[in-house]
């Protein structure tokens with residue numbers, strides 16, 4: 832069953848679909864005051880201005896995070912505005928710029944996952960390509976509940992790099 836959790840402030844409601852989250856880490860890497868996997872609930876919208884929250888939600892590469900305005904008129908305007916643009920231009924507007932032939936970079940995050948960005952494909956154990964993304968974080972601590980992706984469990988288990 833697909834679950835969808837929601838988190839609201841006075842202006843917007845943010846939706847999170849855990850089944851579609853591949854833990855690319857964009858949200859908590861860029862806006863930890865709002866998206867904090869160590870906290871319960873892990874999304875608290877009071878941690879930043881609504882505009883900043885929207886910018887980060889729109890950077891989610893799999894759309895596991897989405898939002899709606901609480902005001903129905905504002906929301907209708909947002910939907911029609913977005914419908915007029917293709918997905919690339921929306922991504923560009925919010926600062927996420929997928930590029931052709933973007934070189935692959937692999938970064939080992941201190942005390943955390945391996946962050947992979949750029950043009951790459953992920954194949955499952957049956958050699959099928961998974962959903963194309965431009966960024967993914969891979970578990971390095973061995974405690975994830977969603978192998979092989981980081982789900983934030985390294986925080987819970989206190990995973991530390993050797994000094």
Ligand code: FES
Nearest residue numbers: 970971972981984
């Ligand atoms: S590195 Fe994040 S859950 Fe393992």
